[in-house]
Amino acid sequence: MPDVLIIGAGPVGLYMAALLLQEGVDVQVLEQRSTPEAHSRAIGIHPPALAALARAGVGEALIAEGVRIRRGVALAGGKALAEMTFAGVSARFPFILSLPQGRTEALLERRLNDLGDGALHRGVRLTGLSDDGGQVTVEAVSRFGAVRYAAPLVLAADGVRSPVRTLRGIGVRARDYPDRYLMGDFADQTGFGPDAALFLSGEGIVESFPLPGQLRRWVVRLGAGDCAAGAPAADDVAQRCGDAGWLAQCVRERTGFEIDAGTNSMLSSFGVRTRLARRMVAGRIVVIGDAAHEVSPIGGQGMNLGWLDAAALAPIVTAAVRGEDVTDPIKTFERTRLKAAGRAARQAEINMALGRPLPDRLLALRNRAISGVAAVPAANSMIARRFTMH
Known part of the structure; x- marks a missing residue:
């Protein structure tokens, strides 16, 4: 036994x-x-989890294969609104590992x-x-x-x-949310390198993260008018959105970046819920x-x-x-x-709330608020620590 x-x-x-x-x-x-x-x-593997994984003897192997994200940038209308660095969140692991x-x-x-x-x-x-x-x-x-x-x-x-x-x-205590997302992995043609990027669009946020092998993951928050809104299953979402081509088009419209749909290696959608035992x-x-x-x-x-x-x-x-x-x-x-x-x-x-669709007036207020908070070093550092689970 x-x-x-x-x-x-x-x-x-x-x-x-x-x-x-x-x-x-x-x-x-x-x-x-x-x-x-x-x-x-x-x-994403956050610094406290990397420290924990190192205790099991796998930390070095994970880091050797992953991409170290040391910085995130928020953009709107083609302009940088804010920047967050993870340099101060951990002396040992000052980054989020993407693997x-x-x-x-x-x-x-x-x-x-x-x-x-x-x-x-x-x-x-x-x-x-x-x-x-x-x-x-x-x-x-x-x-x-x-x-x-x-x-x-x-x-x-x-x-x-x-x-x-x-x-x-x-x-369990359960809560379901109306938010739905579509994501896919594509060849990275952005020039962002190891940086993460958040595009604050009125139609909903677009998130972009580097992956090993010169790939990049794109995550799109679906709006009320999108073909996949309210769809019950990931496969149904992909079919109704026209697979990777739809996602590439959505990224182009919201961010201005062109991604090659032919390089897609993963496509999936997900809804959001909370279940706490x-x-x-x-x-x-x-x-x-x-x-x-x-x-x-x-x-x-x-x-x-x-x-x-x-x-x-x-x-x-x-x-x-x-x-x-x-x-x-x-x-x-x-x-x-x-x-x-x-x-x-x-x-x-x-x-999730920061990435939901907004009308132009409220979008401008939100973006100014994000830019203002990020410009205060103490606030920026605090947010970086909370985001990385410190």
């Missing part, structure tokens, strides 16, 4: 496993997907296999679990048929639809990452928030495995991480 079962081999579950294996904890990871997810939505989630997961999985070859079990779908107060029993289905696992502790990093959360009856600890089961909190992708905090959950939880789990009393630490963990999730959700709401 392992010391700990981890449900989910996404970025948070893999990182959690690596941290525990480093401390000599016997871990098994159960993942429903038979193969890693190739599609990447999340790309597709697929590569991040691959490097984490490689580290996991180095530490505990055979710890990861793919193609295992959870069907039930029970906690008798002494151990947790997990029932699942694999390609070999019905299987059963047991461990004293279960950590659930099984995503926004978390079967563990559902089976344990952990409630009412608790993270249920007996011998703990939910972390997206299983515990789903926040808006705008601002790129969700994946980072999960890593910080794991970093805070790992020493508590290690102590528990060694027989120490962790009653008070686990209560503190739950309280502080739920508070952090609420704070991230509020920041995401601010980020």
Whole structure:
């Protein structure tokens, strides 16, 4: 019997496993997907998360493959309104690292296999679990048929639809937003280099981020008149918008930049919602990452928030495995991480509000306000720290 079962081999579950294996904890990871997810939505790794990832021995590998974003610029009407530098947010990592989630997961999985070859079990779908107060029993289905696992502790990093959360009856506070976005990756022809760019258009914000391989991600906030507004699914959005060509046209109209639709390598849309678990600890089961909190992708905090959950939880789990009393630490963990999730959700709401469509008069007022605040060094520094989760 392992010391700990981890449900989910996404970025948070893999990182959690690596941290525990480093401390000599016997871990098994159960993942429903038979193969890693190739599609990447999340790309931004913030400085506190980089520091946490370095603890698992993957920091240097991630940085070697990613793009270091040291500056962001806000533009309107072809003119620069504001600039934000990340130079002061961290002495060790004065940047946001841009790296597709697929590569991040691959490097984490490689580290996991180095530490505990055979710890990861793919193609295992959870069907039930029970906690008798002494151990947790997990029932699942694999390609070999019905299987059963047991461990004293279960950590659930099984995503926004978390079967563990559902089976344990952990409630969530939910909120849906009207905002919808379309994004795609294209060859970078902007000249921005490693800088991020935000275009403050009256039709809705356009965000642009560098990616490895001379690529750039474009994210467009869809307005009420756009073909995809209110569409129920990503594939439907892409079809109704005319795929990458529509996105390229929208970018050109709102920013003046030409992008080559023929170089598109990813196209996806997403809506926005918040799901905050009412608790993270249920007996011998703990939910972390997206299983515990789903926040808006705008601002790129969700994946980072999960890593910080794991970093805070790992020493508590290690102590528990060694027989120490962790009653008070686990209560503190739950309280502080739920508070952090609420704070991230509020920041995401601010980020979304700043990018919504506005009539010309209100747009001019908003842009002047952004320019004015950014010109005050203390305010600029504070915003940079909040944006990077400090």
